[in-house]
Amino acid sequence: MLALSGVAKRYPNGLAALSGIDLAIDPGAIVAVVGASGCGKSTLLRLVAGLDRATSGTVAVAGHPVDGPGEDVGVVFQEPRLMPWLTVEANIRFGLGRLPKAEAARRAAEAIARVGLAGFASAWPRQLSGGMAQRVAIARALVAKPKVLLLDEPFSALDTFTRRDLHQHLLDIWGWLRPTMMLVTHDIDEALALADRVVVLAGRPGRIVADVAVPLPRADR
Ligand code: ADP
Ligand code: ADP
Numbered sequence: 001m002l003a004l005s006g007v008a009k010r011y012p013n014g015l016a017a018l019s020g021i022d023l024a025i026d027p028g029a030i031v032a033v034v035g036a037s038g039c040g041k042s043t044l045l046r047l048v049a050g051l052d053r054a055t056s057g058t059v060a061v062a063g064h065p066v067d068g069p070g071e072d073v074g075v076v077f078q079e080p081r082l083m084p085w086l087t088v089e090a091n092i093r094f095g096l097g098r099l100p101k102a103e104a105a106r107r108a109a110e111a112i113a114r115v116g117l118a119g120f121a122s123a124w125p126r127q128l129s130g131g132m133a134q135r136v137a138i139a140r141a142l143v144a145k146p147k148v149l150l151l152d153e154p155f156s157a158l159d160t161f162t163r164r165d166l167h168q169h170l171l172d173i174w175g176w177l178r179p180t181m182m183l184v185t186h187d188i189d190e191a192l193a194l195a196d197r198v199v200v201l202a203g204r205p206g207r208i209v210a211d212v213a214v215p216l217p218r219a220d221r
Contacts, residue, residue, distance in 0.1 A: 001027040001147060001180040002048060007057035008205070009043050016205035017043040021057065023199065023208065027147070030174065030181040032191035032198045040206030041184040045152050048182065049075045062147055071097060074141030074179070078153040080133040082125040088112065088136050089121040095140040111139040114176060115169055131162035135169060142173060149179040156186060167193055171218070193221055 007021040018040040025031050033041050046052040047059050050068045059066045061073060069075075074095070082091045092108045099107070112121055115135040125133060134154060141149060151170075155163045171194065174181065185191055191198050192214060200210035 001025055001029075001062055002182065003058070003060045003063075004044075004048070005058045007044075007047065007054045007059060009040070009047060009052070010055045010205075018047075018054075018201075018207075019205035020207055023211075025180055025182065025197075027180055028174075028178045029197060030183065030195045032183045032185055032195035033201060034185060034188060034191050034198060035201035035206065037186075039201040039203065041201055042152055043206070044201070045075075045150050045182060045184050048148070049073055049150050051075075071144050072146050073148045073150060074144065074146040076134070076137050076141045076149070076151045076154045078157055080125075080130075080137035082133055082136055082140075084125050086125075087121065088117065088123050088125070088128070091125065091136055092140045092143050095143040097144065107143050107145075108139075111143040114142070114173055115139045129162070131158055131166060134158065134166060138166075138169070138173065142177065142179070145177060147179060149173075149181045150184075151181065152184045153186065154183070155190065163190070170194065194218075 002025040004021050004023045007018060009018040010016045033044060035041055047054050048066065050066045050070060089108050092111055093104050096104050096107060112118060115138055117132065117135055155166050158166065183194060195214055197213050199208055202209045
């Protein structure tokens with residue numbers, strides 16, 4: 001589903017952020033990307049999301065080279081990045097391309113229910129807790145039913161209990177859509193709780209220094 005081959009990224013200021021990245025991820029896999037701050041995790045995610053371009057090598061999603069943000073990929077960042085002047089529902093509908101109104105409303109309602117926010121469609125972002133706002137961000141990323149969900153430190157601003165709650169929501173969502181997930185995290189416990197596979201980046205430029213399967217079935221962790 002995701003295929004990176006010989007990927008390197010050098011920023012315009014000359015900083016080499018990634019080098020020699022070869023990575024293939026199967027459909028429906030949940031892969032955690034871990035590593036020290038500055039090793040290129042966010043850069044890697046942005047290349048897959050089409051938010052930035054590799055300096056060399058190829059990045060493909062579902063067999064197509066990535067050449068910009070597209071409907072196949074949903075992204076969740078550390079901050080929810082909601083538009084404060086739009087309701088929860090309108091924020092989520094922002095994640096949809098052009099669709100007939102009734103269909104857009106149906107899709108938004110489904111996504112809202114899947115993240116446990118039924119009843120909050122007309123709420124404003126400022127009325128939400130941090131965990132709820134992040135659930136809206138997840139619903140917005142999923143409303144177009146993308147094949148791939150990318151998450152960049154999505155829970156690191158949340159308290160432990162909220163974080164656990166969101167882990168469960170994320171696994172429920174995985175059971176619903178089976179998206180291929182790439183989860184950037186500093187939290188090794190989170191990686192081991194959620195992922196099938198953990199990829200470790202290290203160095204400057206960042207390279208893959210380890211790539212291991214998590215041996216326990218998720219239900220037993
Ligand atoms: P991580 O997510 O692992 O903390 P990043 O991908 O954010 O790492 O950054 C990798 C390296 O690239 C860091 O040294 C960072 O400062 C640098 N970097 C990130 N974005 C840019 C940018 N837009 N321009 C220049 N350097 C950048
Ligand atoms: P994260 O910790 O999630 O990787 P950062 O705080 O490193 O995020 O980066 C936040 C934003 O700043 C990103 O858009 C990144 O590209 C940009 N950035 C990071 N480092 C640099 C840098 N050295 N020069 C320019 N932009 C940077």
